[in-house]
Amino acid sequence: MSKALIVSRFKKSLKDYKANAFVQKEMAKCLCSLIPGDDFNSVLEIGCGSGLLTEECIQRIKFKDYMANDIVSECADYIFKINSEISFLFGDIEQIQLNRKYDLIISNAVFQWIKTPDLLIKKLKGCLNSDGMLLFSSFGRKNFIEIRELLGIGIDYYEYQGVVKEDIFELEFQSVTELFKHIKNTGVNSVINYRLTRGKLVELEDKFIKRYGKIKLTYNPIYVMLN
Ligand SMILES: C[S@@+](CC[C@H](N)C(=O)[O-])C[C@H]1O[C@@H](n2cnc3c(N)ncnc32)[C@H](O)[C@@H]1O
Structure with missing residues (x-):
């Protein structure tokens, strides 16, 4: 990128x-x-x-x-x-x-x-x-796993030495449009350079519900300490 x-x-x-x-x-x-x-x-x-x-x-x-x-x-x-x-x-x-x-x-x-x-x-x-x-x-690796699983896109996450803590957060959204708005407003859409047409939006919403029962985004923070 x-x-x-x-x-x-x-x-x-x-x-x-x-x-x-x-x-x-x-x-x-x-x-x-x-x-x-x-x-x-x-x-x-x-x-x-x-x-x-x-x-x-x-x-x-x-x-x-x-x-x-x-x-x-x-x-x-x-x-x-x-x-x-x-x-x-x-x-x-x-x-x-x-x-x-x-x-x-x-x-x-x-x-x-x-x-x-x-x-x-x-x-x-x-x-x-x-x-x-x-x-x-x-x-x-689990960061934005939904985007990787449903759209096949994302960045490769590096395996760090010195990881002292790891977390999982799941954010839920009312719609795929809201989810993409969140991604855009945090600047992360350089990862997801994806054109959403009306048809793709409906299709993706359907995929989210079938696979996860809701529209959600996983964050997987890691913390690294080195000296
Ligand atoms: C997700 S934001 C995090 C901002 C801030 N650290 C925070 O805690 O909210 C990532 C930031 O890293 C900056 N950034 C990305 N690559 C960089 C690089 N190679 N050198 C310096 N800054 C960079 C971006 O411009 C952006 O401001």
């Missing part, structure tokens, strides 16, 4: 993201509860978006220096509104050079968009201070 598509979908969803990202909010809370300690010199947040995790983090920890990164430049406006002391680092975390070390590198619901997670993890581990920690959430 192209980075340009990821940027364009997330840019469009920024405004509505927080109101729709129920699961990502729970993930941000859970991720923060896993942070060891509460006082850090330097923090790097990857893929900050409109600041769901940023808000949770700054309530949970003290820091001297907090750098929030995103591939979408417009995220800076959201982050500065949350806390003007946070710095914004624009760019693709897989490409940009990080020339300092951090005590905590944290990220919520971003690694599924990373092309080469193994290389990124290696790079980030090289940017940790000696007792530093890389803590992030992403998604496991």
